[in-house]
Amino acid sequence: MSPYPGVVAQGPLPIVGVLGGTGPQGNGLALRWAAAGLPVVIGSRDAGRAMKAAGELAQRAGLGADVVAGTDNAGCAARADIVLVAVPWDGHDRLLASLREPLAGKIVVDCVNPLGFDERGPYPLEIAEGSAAQRAAALLPDSRVIAAFHHVSAVMLADLSIIQVECDVLVLGDDRAAVDQVRALADVIPGMRGVYGGRLRNAGQVEALTANLIAVNRRYRTHASIRITGLRTSEAD
Amino acid sequence: MSPYPGVVAQGPLPIVGVLGGTGPQGNGLALRWAAAGLPVVIGSRDAGRAMKAAGELAQRAGLGADVVAGTDNAGCAARADIVLVAVPWDGHDRLLASLREPLAGKIVVDCVNPLGFDERGPYPLEIAEGSAAQRAAALLPDSRVIAAFHHVSAVMLADLSIIQVECDVLVLGDDRAAVDQVRALADVIPGMRGVYGGRLRNAGQVEALTANLIAVNRRYRTHASIRITGLRTSEAD
Numbered sequence: 001m002s003p004y005p006g007v008v009a010q011g012p013l014p015i016v017g018v019l020g021g022t023g024p025q026g027n028g029l030a031l032r033w034a035a036a037g038l039p040v041v042i043g044s045r046d047a048g049r050a051m052k053a054a055g056e057l058a059q060r061a062g063l064g065a066d067v068v069a070g071t072d073n074a075g076c077a078a079r080a081d082i083v084l085v086a087v088p089w090d091g092h093d094r095l096l097a098s099l100r101e102p103l104a105g106k107i108v109v110d111c112v113n114p115l116g117f118d119e120r121g122p123y124p125l126e127i128a129e130g131s132a133a134q135r136a137a138a139l140l141p142d143s144r145v146i147a148a149f150h151h152v153s154a155v156m157l158a159d160l161s162i163i164q165v166e167c168d169v170l171v172l173g174d175d176r177a178a179v180d181q182v183r184a185l186a187d188v189i190p191g192m193r194g195v196y197g198g199r200l201r202n203a204g205q206v207e208a209l210t211a212n213l214i215a216v217n218r219r220y221r222t223h224a225s226i227r228i229t230g231l232r233t234s235e236a237d
Numbered sequence: 238m239s240p241y242p243g244v245v246a247q248g249p250l251p252i253v254g255v256l257g258g259t260g261p262q263g264n265g266l267a268l269r270w271a272a273a274g275l276p277v278v279i280g281s282r283d284a285g286r287a288m289k290a291a292g293e294l295a296q297r298a299g300l301g302a303d304v305v306a307g308t309d310n311a312g313c314a315a316r317a318d319i320v321l322v323a324v325p326w327d328g329h330d331r332l333l334a335s336l337r338e339p340l341a342g343k344i345v346v347d348c349v350n351p352l353g354f355d356e357r358g359p360y361p362l363e364i365a366e367g368s369a370a371q372r373a374a375a376l377l378p379d380s381r382v383i384a385a386f387h388h389v390s391a392v393m394l395a396d397l398s399i400i401q402v403e404c405d406v407l408v409l410g411d412d413r414a415a416v417d418q419v420r421a422l423a424d425v426i427p428g429m430r431g432v433y434g435g436r437l438r439n440a441g442q443v444e445a446l447t448a449n450l451i452a453v454n455r456r457y458r459t460h461a462s463i464r465i466t467g468l469r470t471s472e473a474d
Contacts, residue, residue, distance in 0.1 A: 215435030
């Protein structure tokens with residue numbers, strides 16, 4: 001069972017921080033988590049932008065303007081219990097290296113897809129550690145790094161007329177309790193399921209699969225994601 | 238539209254060869270293609286084993302004993318129009334290098350997943366070219382190499398009581414006509430859809446994702462595959 005499937009009835013809820021929460025992916029997930037009743041802190045390089053985004057997000061989620069907080073990335077890392085890393089790959093390493101202390105002991109969820117683009121479209125970048133998530137684990141030796149939320153369409157997340165966000169979130173990590181907490185972060189979003197997807201060393205191909213989904217999106221003019229077949233819902237819950 | 242969705246009414250059908258057709262993955266796909274009415278040639282290192290497997294497969298598919306052919310891999314490559322490579326990664330390069338001539342000009346479908354296993358489970362092997370499929374393309378410069386059928390459960394394929402094999406087959410390649418013919422090979426199997434999944438250079442992560450599906454299988458005691466969300470069936474057909 002998820003630690004907070006019903007959200008409201010579960011007592012003290014973890015504060016979810018979103019580094020890069022003004023970008024489309026981070027903002028979309030923050031919106032859905034806030035709408036599900038989780039306390040959310042938006043982080044951004046610029047605290048003012050983060051506060052503005054937090055206010056807009058609270059309004060869109062139908063919450064009081066002060067329910068979602070916004071601050072700079074360091075403040076977000078310090079305040080949150082679980083921290084999503086949703087920054088562009090370019091700034092990923094520098095940001096995480098600067099946040100080693102405030103992120104110590106916390107669950108850090110990396111959803112970054114290191115891709116290059118050329119005239120033939122997207123392709124995965126080579127990462128010495130194997131994946132962005134493993135790079136994060138190397139930069140944050142005192143954190144519990146999990147990889148998840150790679151294939152969630154920012155467009156679908158932002159569109160609240162889409163009630164069910166139909167996709168399965170592969171959650172990867174070597175710390176089972178942390179994996180289960182992150183799976184629960186997927187489970188609170190209607191339509192989404194968190195599914196254990198293997199150890200962190202198998203995160204590279206999950207990140208890189210985003211290049212294939214972009215190819216699908218272009219060919220079929222859609223916002224594709226994935227479902228895992230062969231699971232009963234109760235098993236993935 | 239698939240070139241042979243109805244199979245029977247479409248005139249001359251391509252002969253589908255399966256290199257390694259006595260192994261579980263190749264045999265399972267051969268069974269489903271034969272059952273769908275496609276002419277199938279099983280290839281194996283040992284022609285005798287291939288003939289025996291072909292006879293068993295025809296019987297299981299409810300066909301005449303001589304409808305499915307069996308021969309050695311070289312004979313299979315020579316006789317077939319579209320050739321599936323379903324051999325273990327260990328023997329992949331040697332076999333393909335030996336078949337460059339009979340495979341020239343043909344569509345070669347690589348479904349091989351180069352994985353290693355240790356005490357922590359499966360992990361993707363590093364391939365200099367990026368993937369088994371790209372290695373195949375390097376070894377077979379005169380063939381039209383396509384990557385597909387990586388995530389199809391051999392257990393599900395072999396169990397004919399499972400009418401609908403619920404999964405989407407990502408089909409990757411740089412030759413659009415060849416991609417479409419291979420997508421059609423997925424479409425003829427009930428429940429399965431062939432979905433364009435990008436250029437061949439994006440095959441590595443699709444092959445490697447099999448490690449994640451093995452992790453899913455172990456955790457949830459299932460035979461997992463994937464579906465792509467956001468596609469209407471008519472778009473993928």
